[in-house]
Amino acid sequence: MEKDPTSFNKAVDGEKSKGLRDSIECELPEKLLNLTWVLCIKGSQQKFGKDYFDTFSPTGKFLSLLTLLVLAIDLQISIKQFYVKSVFLFAPLQE
Secondary structure, three states: OOOOOHHHHHHHHOHHHHHHHHHHHHHHHHHHHHHOOOOOOHHHHOOHHHOOOOOOOOOOOOHHHHHHHHHHOOOOOOOOOOOOOHHHHHOOOOO
16 A cells, blocks of 8 residues: 655655646646645644634535535535546546
8 A cells, every 4th residue: 555745855755746747737737826825834833822723725614515515415416525636637548
């Protein structure tokens, strides 16, 4: 059983580094162009009462997720979760 890399350096030097580098080269220009990246403060550097409850990156609201889940249950729609970019990286290829 393979272990996931524990750091960025281990990931880019590992056996699947080509796929990771290709993904980074594909996604980074999109994120810069669309301004979809946000710098976030590390949780351990937050100060209680000052910025403890601030949100530093876009997040979904729980109520929105709950509404979608209830609607899917009511309409008997199956629910699946996946990250589109990683699906193509890790999908088995049949050549």
